[in-house]
Amino acid sequence: MVKFFHTMSSLVKYNLVYSRSARKDLKKISAPIRKRIGKKILFYSKEPLHYAKGLTNVPEIGDFRWRIGVYRISFDLRKQTIYVLRIRHRREVYK
Numbered sequence: 001m002v003k004f005f006h007t008m009s010s011l012v013k014y015n016l017v018y019s020r021s022a023r024k025d026l027k028k029i030s031a032p033i034r035k036r037i038g039k040k041i042l043f044y045s046k047e048p049l050h051y052a053k054g055l056t057n058v059p060e061i062g063d064f065r066w067r068i069g070v071y072r073i074s075f076d077l078r079k080q081t082i083y084v085l086r087i088r089h090r091r092e093v094y095k
Contacts, residue, residue: 015081025087
């Protein structure tokens with residue numbers, strides 16, 4: 001008989017919800033970079049706050065952000081749901 005051991009973090013599952021703006025932002029990015037961002041978002045979503053930086057001065061953008069290369073993914077975290085709000089290049093995101 002095989003026994004499986006899970007850490008507490010692997011038991012917590014987060015749902016990803018993309019805003020309309022985030023979907024539009026993704027469409028503007030080239031396919032290889034879009035694929036890289038998608039993979040990294042899935043990786044980060046396993047432990048979202050471990051990889052996130054809190055945003056304090058710009059609450060309209062979101063509560064947290066992830067950095068993926070030159071792109072910034074702003075998101076809110078509510079219970080077990082990650083709301084991806086924007087996916088923007090670093091020179092555009094905070095304007």
